[in-house]
Amino acid sequence: MNRGVAIWRCVKCRTGFFPQRLLCSRCHGDTFEEDRVYQAVVEEISTIRHMLGQTDWQPRRIASVRTSDGQRITVGLTDESEPGTVIELFEENASPFGAAKK
Amino acid sequence: MPSRPSVDRPIGASAVERDGLLDVDVLACRGGRDDLRFMQAVRRSQDDRVHIPIREELLVAVDQRQLLAAAEVFSRRARAGVGEHEAQVFALALHRCDQRAPPASQSYDRGTDHVSIVRASRGWDRYHRPWLDRPLSRAMTVRLTSGPIPLNALPGKIMYTNAAIIGVGQSAYTRRPQPGQSTHTFIRDAVVAALVDAAIDPREVDGMAVASFSLAPDAAIDLAWKLGLSLRWLVQDTNGGSSAMNMLGHALRAVETGAASVILVTGGDATGLGGYAKVAANFNIATQLHLAPLGHGGPNGVYALVTSRQMKTYGLQKSDYGQLAIAQRAWAAHNPYAVYRAAMTMEDYLAAPLVADPLSRYDCVPVVAGAQAIVVAHPDRCPDGRAPVRVRAHRASFNYDNQEGDGLQTGISTFAGELWRAAGVDPADIDVASIYDDYPTMVFAQLGERRFPLNTWGGMLSAGQPGGPAGGLNGISEAVLQLQHRAGARQVEAARLAVTTGYGMTLYRYGATAAAAVLERLE
Ligand SMILES: [Zn+2]
Numbered sequence: 001m002n003r004g005v006a007i008w009r010c011v012k013c014r015t016g017f018f019p020q021r022l023l024c025s026r027c028h029g030d031t032f033e034e035d036r037v038y039q040a041v042v043e044e045i046s047t048i049r050h051m052l053g054q055t056d057w058q059p060r061r062i063a064s065v066r067t068s069d070g071q072r073i074t075v076g077l078t079d080e081s082e083p084g085t086v087i088e089l090f091e092e093n094a095s096p097f098g099a100a101k102k
Numbered sequence: 103m104p105s106r107p108s109v110d111r112p113i114g115a116s117a118v119e120r121d122g123l124l125d126v127d128v129l130a131c132r133g134g135r136d137d138l139r140f141m142q143a144v145r146r147s148q149d150d151r152v153h154i155p156i157r158e159e160l161l162v163a164v165d166q167r168q169l170l171a172a173a174e175v176f177s178r179r180a181r182a183g184v185g186e187h188e189a190q191v192f193a194l195a196l197h198r199c200d201q202r203a204p205p206a207s208q209s210y211d212r213g214t215d216h217v218s219i220v221r222a223s224r225g226w227d228r229y230h231r232p233w234l235d236r237p238l239s240r241a242m243t244v245r246l247t248s249g250p251i252p253l254n255a256l257p258g259k260i261m262y263t264n265a266a267i268i269g270v271g272q273s274a275y276t277r278r279p280q281p282g283q284s285t286h287t288f289i290r291d292a293v294v295a296a297l298v299d300a301a302i303d304p305r306e307v308d309g310m311a312v313a314s315f316s317l318a319p320d321a322a323i324d325l326a327w328k329l330g331l332s333l334r335w336l337v338q339d340t341n342g343g344s345s346a347m348n349m350l351g352h353a354l355r356a357v358e359t360g361a362a363s364v365i366l367v368t369g370g371d372a373t374g375l376g377g378y379a380k381v382a383a384n385f386n387i388a389t390q391l392h393l394a395p396l397g398h399g400g401p402n403g404v405y406a407l408v409t410s411r412q413m414k415t416y417g418l419q420k421s422d423y424g425q426l427a428i429a430q431r432a433w434a435a436h437n438p439y440a441v442y443r444a445a446m447t448m449e450d451y452l453a454a455p456l457v458a459d460p461l462s463r464y465d466c467v468p469v470v471a472g473a474q475a476i477v478v479a480h481p482d483r484c485p486d487g488r489a490p491v492r493v494r495a496h497r498a499s500f501n502y503d504n505q506e507g508d509g510l511q512t513g514i515s516t517f518a519g520e521l522w523r524a525a526g527v528d529p530a531d532i533d534v535a536s537i538y539d540d541y542p543t544m545v546f547a548q549l550g551e552r553r554f555p556l557n558t559w560g561g562m563l564s565a566g567q568p569g570g571p572a573g574g575l576n577g578i579s580e581a582v583l584q585l586q587h588r589a590g591a592r593q594v595e596a597a598r599l600a601v602t603t604g605y606g607m608t609l610y611r612y613g614a615t616a617a618a619a620v621l622e623r624l625e
Contacts, residue, residue, distance in 0.1 A: 018392075019387075019388045019391070019392055019610065025504040025506070043411070044407045044410035044411050044414070045407075045410070045459075046399075046403055046406035046407055046410065046458045046459050046460075046461075047456070047458065047459045048397055048398065048399035048402070048403050048406075048458045049455075049456050049457060049458065049459070050399070050402075050455075050457045050458070051379065051397065051399055052375050052376075052378055052379040052382065052399075052400065052469070053375050053376040053378070053379035053380075054379070060396070060397035062396050062397070062398050062399075062403055062407070063407075064407045064411070064611070072506075072611065073392075074392070074393060074396065074398065074404075074407065074610070074611065075396065076395075076396035076397065076398075092395065093391075093395060094391045094392060094395075095391065095392055095393075095395035095396055096392065096396075097396070
């Protein structure tokens with residue numbers, strides 16, 4: 001687990017992206033540097049109660065969140081955070097997760 | 103043996119316009135060798151009208167001067183042995199001598215013969231430039247008529263006048279494919295049904311477009327081989343839920359320009375539920391890396407979040423989505439191919455188990471195995487007594503907002519006004535609509551506030567989604583059946599105009615491909 005979530009920032013115009021791009025959609029700059037965002041606000045949530053092809057699926061929560069840097073990303077929620085909650089972001093492998101600030 | 107046209111008579115000299123109609127009767131050409139070859143391609147009929155075999159590639163010129171210049175160029179090229187289309191280079195069609203009007207809007211649709219006219223080659227462009235004010239840039243087909251035919255009464259330029267949908271077919275749909283059934287066999291069944299419906303012999307098919315999530319490792323060419331189709335035009339499309347619309351556009355353009363004359367457009371999938379889960383988890387790199395490990399539930403999870411956003415933004419209730427699902431289910435009762443045909447009440451809808459909050463069972467498109475096919479060809483190839491369906495306008499959009507919006511609109515919003523203007527009709531003129539419906543929320547996102555008889559085959563929500571590509575073809579096919587007045591108990595009375603859409607390729611937060619077309623019954 002890593003604190004925060006990696007984003008890719010265009011060196012030319014400083015816009016941050018997640019997931020990674022090849023060219024910046026704003027200025028079409030081709031150089032990015034890795035940065036991290038640590039916080040986000042939950043906007044929408046869902047509980048995935050059923051997974052195709054799986055019989056012993058345990059419900060999981062996901063959320064669309066807005067990071068403190070402005071990206072809208074989809075995260076796994078590891079607690080019962082509701083829309084409006086400020087969460088701390090973390091990564092498992094390349095995947096973003098979040099839970100309410102303690 | 104046809105009489106020899108006068109070599110002194112300029113090509114197109116006797117094209118006349120009468121009462122707003124174009125009457126074409128004579129072609130001629132110059133030069134000995136050119137003349138001979140031209141006459142092999144063009145033979146004159148008894149009634150002194152020109153018959154040119156289908157598939158001959160010709161150039162159209164918009165006025166007399168262009169015709170003369172083109173004839174001269176082609177004569178020179180033929181003498182010099184230049185030109186990749188040497189056998190066709192001297193054949194020229196006629197056109198109304200109206201510099202202001204684009205030629206396509208002046209072409210017409212009935213007659214006994216037709217001439218395919220293709221975009222000029224690079225070589226031609228280089229040659230013609232010194233002589234002509236404007237390039238012969240419009241790719242089109244004109245038809246030589248045997249009598250005056252009214253130009254279409256509707257205003258607006260018709261995008262494709264010489265390509266139409268002439269037949270449709272589908273395989274059975276099933277929730278669980280049986281041993282021996284595969285994507286390939288479902289596609290075969292749909293292809294056979296479409297060819298029978300269009301009264302087209304497989305040997306006449308010279309083009310095919312296919313889209314599928316489960317054809318791999320085979321590709322379009324494998325399918326051509328396995329179907330025994332020898333083709334001169336082949337496309338594989340990868341745009342998911344808008345593949346069908348996209349392939350339709352490609353096929354119309356191909357027939358219109360003479361790249362092919364009879365095109366099968368097909369799509370199908372038979373992943374089974376486990377296979378579908380694998381497709382959903384590995385849809386693209388972003389999904390593989392950043393969504394599937396969350397347990398996001400595939401598109402259900404993505405569109406659950408979009409639905410929540412839509413409910414919040416527009417103040418919608420769960421029952422608003424229920425209205426759509428219930429209305430489509432009522433249509434499905436009359437569709438023998440639909441996997442869900444039993445009537446559904448609001449109580450049934452609201453009591454269904456949640457799949458991915460707020461989506462419950464009847465909000466999520468049921469995955470089925472199956473395939474669809476349509477046949478695109480010149481409208482004259484349509485079986486007797488049946489109206490061909492042509493496309494007044496077609497537009498597409500890809501990655502319209504880099505996934506930076508809210509997903510409550512689609513790429514359709516980038517071209518909707520243009521589509522209606524190009525079609526020369528208003529939304530109010532539309533009799534029937536096939537709106538891509540993998541989730542009710544996306545129907546609203548594409549449709550806005552409009553009201554049409556909607557998804558009259560039950561939509562994918564009731565009929566089933568045999569993969570996005572075939573699901574989209576199902577909507578087109580239903581529109582065709584409605585416009586041909588062949589929809590049986592589902593028939594919308596006197597349907598004349600339809601709108602169809604496609605939407606697909608959930609890159610990360612919502613879909614990124616969209617397309618729409620206005621279809622018209624050709625009387
Ligand atoms: Zn930039």
